[in-house]
Amino acid sequence: MTDIDAVRLDKLDKLDERSWQQRYQRSLMGVFGDPQELLVTGRGAWVSDSQGRQLLDMLGGIAVNALGHAHPRIVEALTQQAQTLGHVSNLFTSVPQMRLAEMLLNAAEAPEGSTVFFANSGSEANEAALKAVLRHREATGKSRILALENGFHGRTLGALSLTHKPAFRDPFGDLIGGIEFLAPNDTAALEAAFEDDDVAGLFCEPIQGEAGVQPLDDAYLARARELTRSHDALLVFDEVQTGIGRTGQWFRFQGVDADVTPDLMTLAKGLGSGVPIGALLAFGQTASTLLGAGQHGTTFGGNPLAALAGQTTLETIQSEGLLENARRVGAHIASALAGVEAVAEVRQYGLHIGIDLDPSSSSAASPAKSLVTIARENHHMIINATGDHTLRLAPPLNLTTDEADIFLARFTAALKDLPR
Incomplete structure (x- = not known):
């Protein structure tokens, strides 16, 4: 190998027939397990993935993307x-x-x-x-x-x-x-x-x-x-x-x-x-x-x-008044979730929200983890499980009420897809 193209751009820049999963497994250490998806672009509370789907990001990079994706400022x-x-x-x-x-x-x-x-x-x-x-x-x-x-x-x-x-x-x-x-x-x-x-x-x-x-x-x-x-x-x-x-x-x-x-x-x-x-x-x-x-x-x-x-x-x-927005939109989400039959408990502090699912709502061994996949694949949103029955939400602090309502509609629909 010469230093003219030591990083092999000649191969990397060509169309690769391998899937992104194969590329990841071949080149990255497996300390995180297999990624759920390949994300490509983002704007605000939305991201697009390798399949071209628009996903509502209710995890915010695990409470990282306080202003969402690609905030202009x-x-x-x-x-x-x-x-x-x-x-x-x-x-x-x-x-x-x-x-x-x-x-x-x-x-x-x-x-x-x-x-x-x-x-x-x-x-x-x-x-x-x-x-x-x-x-x-x-x-x-x-x-x-x-x-x-x-x-x-x-x-x-x-x-x-x-x-x-x-x-x-x-x-x-x-x-x-x-x-x-x-x-x-x-x-x-x-x-x-x-x-x-x-x-x-x-x-x-x-x-x-x-x-x-x-x-x-x-x-x-x-x-x-x-x-x-x-x-x-x-x-x-x-x-x-x-x-x-x-x-x-x-x-x-x-x-x-x-x-x-x-x-x-x-x-x-x-x-x-x-x-x-x-x-x-x-x-x-x-x-x-x-x-x-x-x-x-x-x-x-x-x-x-x-x-x-x-x-x-x-x-x-x-x-942008995002402290008040976090309190207001978070309370809106929590209030709506409290009325969902499959939800046993909601813990809400601004836009830091924990959701416990009723164990009797599904026959799945880990309904929260199953719901993460169902939500992404069937209802185009990103949520996170921290336990078998517990979910965590940490969306951008500038999440709008309209986006919160989209989440609520998709979340309740996803719950109906859990095995009974």
Whole structure:
């Protein structure tokens, strides 16, 4: 092989008789299993696939596409930024990086002395948060870190150590030690865990997304804040899914009926409207100095392109009134679903919606997973199953009421296709 055409464009650019499934299996590592479809283009809440079908996207790239697909403001911003600075490394900074940090701190109503660390994903943001807690553990001599059962914080080593599901953890043997799991919303267990005053930090999602949009009670979160504060432990909120307007507030903790402002908060997913970016917010001077110079870093963190995507996302959510839209359209969907016979329960926080199917509504072993396929193939929409009977919706925050009604009509039709 010569370097004249080392990537073999001569073959790649010719019509390939293999299917896209064969191409994927031949060239990509199988960690995700087989893809459901090959998506080609998107606009707003709609995508087209390899068969030319128009699919209503009610998953939004798993809560990532906050503004939908190909939002003109994102396209324009990225085009302009790519013509100036694409990447500068962490030896320098850029205006988009600083401006996005300031916007996040303002939206979070963070106190003076608060700071932001930019990463590339939610897992990496949680890695940074864990390293900050480990620094606090070393400084205080406290040995234990708490996380919650059914929680999900990512797949990297540290984030996986905080993730409860054995199927994710067991293949990799021993992970980071000193991490214990508590049952969510069990206040007595939480209080018991703090009795020996040996807890360095508590990690939790205010709403557990991978568990099927399962919320932590306001009273539980308030007690968690009281206990961590009184025992010199750090409270860490993973708002990777719930942040950036997903629940109808900028951040879920702001919708709790108590002041539960955390010490650390992680973000990603919707922050970049499809451009990879994560962030760790440290609230106050003490939390902001847990990681010193050289103790953490990333080459791509705060990349000008990603930072401008984040900045544009926040500006657009604010200017287009998408927090209120998420609350209004989400409530419209939940109200309609509550009247559907096959639906046992709906949990709705803005456009973060969990749906439990009545087990008696279908003879399928996993009706939710069957419904995902039926919905896509027969009714041209994308939904997501997080369990045998549980579905998750996380559509774009600018989903319209008309599009919500299209979803509701297609969803109820899809339910009738389940085996009885």
